[in-house]
Amino acid sequence: MAVLSDDSGKRLVPEDSGQFLSKYIPFLTKGLCSDCTEILCGRIRQLALGNMDMDSLSNGHCEDHKESTTDSSLTSLDRNSNSHSNGNYKNSHKGSSKVSSSKNEELDEMLISEVQNKRTSLSRDDRERIRLLQVGRKKDFVCVERVNGKMVNILQGLELHTRVFSAAEQNRIVDYVHSLQEMGRKNQLRERTYSEPRKWMRGKGRVTIQFGCCYNYAVDKNGNPPGIIRDEEVDPIPPLFKTMIKRMVRWHILPTTCVPNSCIVNIYDEGDCIPPHIDHHDFVRPFCTVSFLSECNILFGSNLRILGPGKFAGSFSIPLPVGSVLIMNGNGADVAKHSVPGVPAKRISITFRKMDTRKHPYKFLPDPELEGISPYDPNESLPQAPPSRPSELQFNHSAEGEGETDGNNFCYENSQFPPLGGSNSAVRPRNRR
Ligand SMILES: O=C(O)CCC(=O)C(=O)O
Known part of the structure; x- marks a missing residue:
């Protein structure tokens, strides 16, 4: 031959x-x-x-x-x-x-x-x-603001991973979300799983479908404060979303120490928004949001201003491409507030979060399928022949913090994927949601 x-x-x-x-x-x-x-x-x-x-x-x-x-x-x-x-x-x-x-x-x-x-x-x-090689990983967001008299990078801890879900995958997930919405409308989901706000003006609310725990955005009619309502039940995370979680852990987007066990689907019609907030500490860090259907901007700032219905002003705006995952951690999760101003076109996002174990719903049972997920190890599938030089299997073309990496900096060193940080922040949140 x-x-x-x-x-x-x-x-x-x-x-x-x-x-x-x-x-x-x-x-x-x-x-x-x-x-x-x-x-x-x-x-x-x-x-x-x-x-x-x-x-x-x-x-x-x-x-x-x-x-x-x-x-x-x-x-x-x-x-x-x-x-x-x-x-x-x-x-x-x-x-x-x-x-x-x-x-x-x-x-x-x-x-x-x-x-x-x-x-x-x-x-x-x-x-x-x-597919992994095609994932873009941007981890160097910088926006310095004075917070409590100190200059800090309020975006430290944010990571944008692009091209995580392919168009075909997005299509499948969007179809599934629509089928869930249909079920919610027909009361086929548990009562607190599906919620559709009564809209009376442009820029108000969005449909939400929550799994794993019932999260209360504001004091509810029973007087429950914002946070996880432990004695309320919602539907468990559907298998399709568990597959997404496994993908994100396997592809070094979420750390194995922070595998989400709850999620909220946000369905935004054109003009719908999510007001400035910091995610509640009933959920540990990092957490993430996955984007579908149309690109929109997410705003960050230590002080986001509300200009009108669905109109907010902040210091830093990040476009969220479809199929991308935004990881929120560190200052990006706990110093900066974030908001999605009225979206230009219909959009869906899924926010995945791990609950603080002390806040688990009373009837919560860990899902064995979400335990023991192994991150992708490139050496696993490679033949065992030793490389001629120690660096042969490394492709660290761009130094950490060098800007948009465009998906081609996948490095076979585990050091490229350090743990994404602890679950606690020294800085206490304001405007929890
Ligand atoms: O829709 C998004 O991308 C953001 C969602 C969000 O901030 C949330 O669910 O708390």
Whole structure:
């Protein structure tokens, strides 16, 4: 079998293409969509096998590019589905569909679906590795404000992880949220699970669906103060959302020490908002919010001003792309307040939080499925041959704190993923929600 070699006869592609992929993929695929990445990886594999049979190659167009050259009616969802951009995909909802538990199993596979194309035979490990490489991680937000006489970076602790959920995955999750909303409207969810505010003016409220615990935003009709109501029951976290949690822990977005056991789905109609607040300390840090349907800005500031219904002013605004996860921790969670001003288009977010154990609902039982989640370890799936140099498997192209990393700084060192911090903050929150 022919082996691709240079003039001196040295193999150009190592026999161990898994290791080769790990080493060079970040460089080779920078800026490419997932489909193209997969095609490229398939070809590298073929080269590694010594196969340079041109006839066996696909025509070189990933689905996106093939369609975009032939079909001008392509929806923005389709265009954005392969990571060339994080653009919005509003209006993509095509009706509700219930997600059965077997579908959820399927979703687990689908979670790496961007590279699941049938044209090549990448292993699940390779596909997961490729998807991980595409996650962007920005951890260097800075906005210095004077707080209690001291200058502090009020955004310390915030992290934005982009391209975590692919367009197909987002679509599935959005469909599921709509089916939950439908069930809520028909009183098919537990009483405090679903709540739809009575709207009397633009910029008021949003629909919420809560799982794991009943959270009280303000003193309720029974006189319960804001916080977790321990003797109230809501529905447990649905399997699809547990799959999302597992993804976030496995992909080093959430630490294993802070696996969420509750979540709130926020369904914003155009103009809906969430007013300035700091999340209640019945929930430990970090917590996170995942964005769907349309991009919006989230505002941060030690002092956010309310200008009118759904209108807020703050010092720092972060755009939240669809499919992204914003981690809130440290000052970003406890010194800065955050708010979402009236959204420009329909939007869904899911906020995942771990409850303080002392605040668990009385009937709360930990979910075994959310215990013992192992973070992805790239060495797990790689062949055991030792690298020729100690640094061979490291791709730390950008130094910590260097700005938008654009997904290509995935580093196989665990030090790249330090624990995201403790659950307590020295600074006490104001305006808890
Ligand atoms: O919708 C968002 O992204 C933010 C949600 C939020 O702040 C919350 O649920 O407390």
